[in-house]
Amino acid sequence: MKQTKTIESNLKELELNSLLEVTEAINNNLPEESLYKIYHFTLLANLKVKKLALFVALEDQWNCKVFFGVDSEVIEKIPVRDFEGHERIQTLEDSECIDFDHIIPVMHKKQLLALVFVGDIAETDHGISGNSATTFLEALTNIILVAIENKKLARQQLEQEAFKKELEIAKQVQNYLFPKDLPATDSFEVAAYYQPHHNVGGDYYDYIQIDEHKFLLCIADVSGKGVPAALMMSNFQASLRTLARQTVDLETIVSELNYQIKFSGNGEIFITFFAAVYNSETKEFKYVNCGHNPPLFRGNKGSIGTLKLGTTVLGMFAPLPFIEIGILNDIKNFDLFCYTDGLNEAINQEEEEFGEEQIDKIVEDLIDTCPHELNETMMQAVNQFRDGKEYRDDVTILSAKFKS
The missing domain is CATH 3.60.40.10 (PPM-type phosphatase domain)
Structure with a gap:
């Protein structure tokens, strides 16, 4: 029992450190590519996730931003659109996606931002829907993607302001x-x-x-x-x-x-x-x-x-x-x-x-x-x-x- 508590304590410490690292990266306004690299390293090195594929919804297209533990050919064959209706963590059947065990939908304000496919992930006695590594993975993904989404919105706002200034100059020229x-x-x-x-x-x-x-x-x-x-x-x-x-x-x-x-x-x-x-x-x-x-x-x-x-x-x-x-x-x-x-x-x-x-x-x-x-x-x-x-x-x- 004491050993189990120690393992869980170490896991919580790893999770906390990972959150602190991600938060610091976001506060330092690191580019999207760097955030994805931190996400990749955190899951692979700290949480010992063996297989993962992160698909992000971009302009009605699904783009794989991070993957490891599987070949690129496997990524290309994943029928991502078949899983768009999922709103909770689901166990995958062998026939659906043989290389992965679970699919994690990442939601923000009722909008589906991403789908995470994971395999060979360690679980605690609390199970997949409890305080497991998979639940933390969902939270970490959400933090990263919401930060990237906010960066995108901020960039669009700056572009719109620049365009308005350009438009005003063009109007003056045309006058x-x-x-x-x-x-x-x-x-x-x-x-x-x-x-x-x-x-x-x-x-x-x-x-x-x-x-x-x-x-x-x-x-x-x-x-x-x-x-x-x-x-x-x-x-x-x-x-x-x-x-x-x-x-x-x-x-x-x-x-x-x-x-x-x-x-x-x-x-x-x-x-x-x-x-x-x-x-x-x-x-x-x-x-x-x-x-x-x-x-x-x-x-x-x-x-x-x-x-x-x-x-x-x-x-x-x-x-x-x-x-x-x-x-x-x-x-x-x-x-x-x-x-x-x-x-x-x-x-x-x-x-x-x-x-x-x-x-x-x-x-x-x-x-x-x-x-x-x-x-x-x-x-x-x-x-x-x-x-x-x-x-x-x-x-x-x-x-x-x-x-x-």
């Missing part, structure tokens, strides 16, 4: 991306509408007054969404504005923009782009379309057409395989409607797209109205069509009306 003032006179009016898919987006439009007679209008859409797209587009805008101060030659502008996107984006980021330069003195309207949705154009009160000439999307090839600049002469008056594909690809509850045909019809019906009214009516139509269905992409519209 400077679009022109603060657009022309609004009896002879020349430009109106724009912008709605990002998320808090920040990858669409861009601009109006750049080059001199007394010339101005540039443009619209662009970068592949991707969110913060990376917004930051790439801010670089694109800075490059375009710098180039526009040096030249109004559209072939030079798109060639240089393509080069910068190709190498700054490592060939993984592409931008569709449309730009037009109008000279009110010579009445010449020049444009280039780089893989963008063809804008709708009406000159001198004629019929409405599309502006398709140009090249492929920017950032895909260096140099561009071809460039064809569109030139329209004797343009005394014009109407221009540009948009990004978030508009035509908007879907309704039946997963049907708004489509280019509806856009064309609305523009044709309202081409004589002011750009602001045209944009507003277009958005009312697409919102009614969506019937609450979320947009799939950023939506940008740029409309212009010029009368000599």
Whole structure:
């Protein structure tokens, strides 16, 4: 009897020392890998566990984080999902898992965190459900895994805070991306509408007054969404504005923009782009379309057409395989409607797209109205069509009306 008490006393001392060691490791904020190593050593050396496999639930997958006493081939054959319904320590039948004697579910707030398979573990007279080594193993596993779970939650919180800061910076950057003032006179009016898919987006439009007679209008859409797209587009805008101060030659502008996107984006980021330069003195309207949705154009009160000439999307090839600049002469008056594909690809509850045909019809019906009214009516139509269905992409519209 005295010898039994001594054994139990020694076991309790080992268990206490193990808990102290684990607690100290957690307080020292050791990484997950170190905690698993301490867990491994404690069970193998201190508690004399002969066989063990610890499976942790991670993103709907079971990952074996610690195992010893069995080969890796045995681990791969364990049907872990068959034991997900267990909530208490269970004895395993030979047919279920021949290499292990017991399975220990590790729960936290009614959530299954892990499953521990153990074999050849020493038990006391109290049995498997009493104050045995297996019960202590359950407690030790719970402490380790809850600590790791808390570390994960803390890390996610830090990542979310960092993302919020990044998002706030991107918002501030994007506030400077679009022109603060657009022309609004009896002879020349430009109106724009912008709605990002998320808090920040990858669409861009601009109006750049080059001199007394010339101005540039443009619209662009970068592949991707969110913060990376917004930051790439801010670089694109800075490059375009710098180039526009040096030249109004559209072939030079798109060639240089393509080069910068190709190498700054490592060939993984592409931008569709449309730009037009109008000279009110010579009445010449020049444009280039780089893989963008063809804008709708009406000159001198004629019929409405599309502006398709140009090249492929920017950032895909260096140099561009071809460039064809569109030139329209004797343009005394014009109407221009540009948009990004978030508009035509908007879907309704039946997963049907708004489509280019509806856009064309609305523009044709309202081409004589002011750009602001045209944009507003277009958005009312697409919102009614969506019937609450979320947009799939950023939506940008740029409309212009010029009368000599």
